[in-house]
Amino acid sequence: MCRSIFLAFDWKNSVVFSHHSDTGMSPKITGELLRQLRQAMKNCKYFSEPIQAYIVPSGDAHQSEYIAPCDCRREFICGFNGSAGTAIVTEQHAALWTDGRYFLQASQQMDNNWTLMKMGLKETPSQEDWLISILPENSKVGVDPWIIAADQWKNMSKALTSAGHSLVAVQDNLIDVVWMDRPERPSTQLRTLGLEYTGMSWQDKITALRTKMTERKVTWFVATALDEIAWLFNLRGADIEYNPVFFAYAIVGMNTIRLFVDLKRLSDPALRDHLQLDSPSKPELSIHTYPYESVYTELQAICAAHSPKDKVWICDKASCALTQVIPKAHRTPIPYTPLCLAKAVKNESEIQGMKMAHIKDAVALCELFAWLEKEIPKGTVTEMSAADKAEELRSQQKEFVGLSFPTISSVGPNGAIIHYRPLPETNRTLSMNEVYLIDSGAQYVDGTTDVTRTVHFGTPSAFEKECFTYVLKGHIAVSAAIFPNGTKGHLLDSFARAALWESGLDYLHGTGHGVGCFLNVHEGPCGISYKTFADEPLEAGMIVSDEPGYYEDGSFGIRIENVVLVVPAQPKYNYRNRGSLTFEPLTLVPIQVKMMNTEMLTQKEREWVNEYHRKCREVIGAELERQGRKEALEWLMRETQPVV
């Protein structure tokens, strides 16, 4: 497994929702590898002239947040396995750029062939400036055009060109050339999803996409994001851990559908039937399948046969290689594809599925907390064993597929490390004296979950309760907010912080991210963050997380996270007939009253807590009863007593 971590969609390079990776504590020995790579940089088999530098970005050819082991090339060459980082190797130097979350980890994982470039520090040069300062005149800098995004290519190329160098696309990846035991690209079994889960056939999704294309006078759409392709065809895979996606591309025209995927995966008769590969109902809904690798030549052929008026939609974060196949005049780059937008607004079946998934997930978590209460006094439960128990309990639930991200299970000071993940060398024992934070989630066939609870099994300090209550106030302020249709999520972010700010506190991550339905736990194009990235307005049916926090370095961490559904609200008035929206919590796990300073809550906030707990009782109580999980039910009833 490549232990890449994730950052919320579009929040790359910021301290937001990162889940930490394993840190192998001894550095990787890279001398011989670098020698081989430098050899390859001079080897004319791969290009007409030698290159003087080679850039190794993170990531795969699909803008994936998590990547498959075969794509962990930057980790392979330098040893550093954090989620964010770019390695650059020249004839003399090797340097890695990463951000503040990873300074320590990177310095531990890399040997002294590597220079750590600490991004965000004033004295650290940018990759462009560094290259320009050390390269001989007229140098060529190589990069795999499949791994670098079109917009990144553009910036790097511009900077290098203006200094007399050039950026060149090296078609064969030079890391792969020296990576002897590189894993195969995964090709897991594909799973078809019926209408009961998806609510919309892939045929109808194609038709809706074509309607959007017609509206915008676009004749071709190139899909490169794996979750969009999985969503479009109502298929799921297991090629990337935590993300039920599969490696593929798709090109949709007004009369044709091309799917690029390892063809061996298409032998299953049920799958062939689902995609109507052998007997398409209509010619324009007939899927033509091609090998994964042939997307480049097919797109080339399509573009060659172009009429001058044909416009091609491609995400501006797609790979440089695929983007540049499309002649510039025909290219219509978009920050979010129509599939990304359509996928974000869940239909009735998806909402129903997400609700079911969250009920099952809450059952498992109620059981976990009841079990922890019993076991912790024995002193045998650790961060890692608690995480394992959570997974075990989730796996007992119907249609469980796997986790949706690595569980953050953290006690005391570990809780203050936002992207913490327990490792043998950091593993703490849960006790009656420290705050416990668990941020976890799962993939079920009917939906994806992501929930954080912060609890104390003994007596929390007044300060811990005070901070918890500020965070709770923020959580409620977002969850109960009523706002006009068309409001962008970033306008709600300050609601989550107001109570903390009033006391001089804050947290340095966003407040919420979009959540997929049996898809990626982080998805665009909506979110709630102080960073005003180009988020799309919230609309009914969208699903986001609401997760303010507070982190006291060296002491404890607090985060309260629900997944919430955007629903219409019916306030007293309706200004300009715009309509209003609010949130409905899908997560139904009690929020620990013991951690609250209830005197700090307003009457409205107390009512929100009581109504939330009433709903937990009603919905999760019934399910616990049905599943005969008595201890958890008792725990739930006790934890959901009204506050006064």
Add this chain to the structure above:
Amino acid sequence: MCRSIFLAFDWKNSVVFSHHSDTGMSPKITGELLRQLRQAMKNCKYFSEPIQAYIVPSGDAHQSEYIAPCDCRREFICGFNGSAGTAIVTEQHAALWTDGRYFLQASQQMDNNWTLMKMGLKETPSQEDWLISILPENSKVGVDPWIIAADQWKNMSKALTSAGHSLVAVQDNLIDVVWMDRPERPSTQLRTLGLEYTGMSWQDKITALRTKMTERKVTWFVATALDEIAWLFNLRGADIEYNPVFFAYAIVGMNTIRLFVDLKRLSDPALRDHLQLDSPSKPELSIHTYPYESVYTELQAICAAHSPKDKVWICDKASCALTQVIPKAHRTPIPYTPLCLAKAVKNESEIQGMKMAHIKDAVALCELFAWLEKEIPKGTVTEMSAADKAEELRSQQKEFVGLSFPTISSVGPNGAIIHYRPLPETNRTLSMNEVYLIDSGAQYVDGTTDVTRTVHFGTPSAFEKECFTYVLKGHIAVSAAIFPNGTKGHLLDSFARAALWESGLDYLHGTGHGVGCFLNVHEGPCGISYKTFADEPLEAGMIVSDEPGYYEDGSFGIRIENVVLVVPAQPKYNYRNRGSLTFEPLTLVPIQVKMMNTEMLTQKEREWVNEYHRKCREVIGAELERQGRKEALEWLMRETQPVV
């Protein structure tokens, strides 16, 4: 007077803080003017080849919000005198683009030679698309490069070039060619401001600017914004109504200072002394004066003598003409200049001056309201006469210079027109039965004011009180907010709306704008708006307005506006030593309790109102007493009774 209106800094083209202009209700007859203009478009005196279209933007060569009569070229050619609009004349067509605020006004002011292009409607083509659709092949489109901003030129030029046309800079303005009685460019007397007002000599401001230039390795700075130049040299003029600025440019190098201004203005010995024109203290602080018009050739000469490493700072909103003098490699365009940033953070003397100005302004307003209470029952007060009275009362205060914008004085349904300004044909009489909204402000030598109060002289309806109370809650939420150092103003905008949103209401303008100190009432680079323009973080010493509202079309308008100062806050904790900020109201005019539904207020909100009114009593009461204005003092005491 050119009755141009203003839009808050950087919020052009949005419905934000606009102050309406007079609407001449009969259209301007433009047939002959257009004939002459089209003649000029073919006349080789102005260019080597005829042009097929001519663009007439709003605005002057200094990115001014308000413009002088001589710069109202778009109004001259088409008759439409709203603040925002672009006219384009071709051989066959004449069209004007403006936004929704002005559809009615523009249609009334233009004759049928003109096509009104309603911006924001789906069917309305952009200027580029329209030009491309009607121009013959290989057309030349002309524009005055002094009036078009560098970034607008770039976009227009790109679009035209890609369609086979070209955008050409026409040095002589073709409107001026046909404008026989065009007013002279104003050249009013300059006023020097001493240290007691400015708190910092122009010499020290130059030195501080040079420090910033050194930090960023910039060798030249070109100042084009009139308020920045006025601020830098501690001078004021009266060239543009409401804005105490004067037409000038400045170019600051590391050892030289060039000031471009009508040299006739520099004869006053006190002024020459202020600028040390005859006996500079140090060579690098010697100001070299040049005629206003010679900025182009001087900048050319500077650039010609450039070393290849010299960098020139110029605002990216500066004119295309001046921007393009600087070779691209030397140009460092910036969204906000260092002067804009420095000017926004007021020093102790400026803060003291702003406080004094607001005390005088409050005295005038208390008198106004006391007078209105007495006069309204007689049925003789109109929107216009009330505005005149407000101006008269302000003019009695020390160091009054003029209004800071045209007074918005509106009764009943007129109050719902956000950019209303009373005109003879719309002028309503103030009564005991309707809500009255007055948004007004003045320029004093020590500071600039901008205040809105909404009052009822009879018995407001329950709905009017309800809406007023939501707006008040929003006003308080912003004014009392505590937030971390480094927070951008747009993150506070939703606080102003939360109470309205909860009831399904909203207002369609921003919440606050920066305010100059005896300078423009709207200034960058900070503000409070849902529009996430590139605002700079708030810091102590900045001054902004806090002015949420609610507008019930056809019925009434509510707005509560204070000018507030950003000050350090001392909450309980200090997360990561970032420090916290909050606001201190500079405006000290009672907020009408009669309009409040006090039951809807929280205890905290009631305390805020009482503390605010206590301060009004204390500060304004003392000043009213000192000035012997008894009736106003009685009114103040009555209006500031604590709410319970």
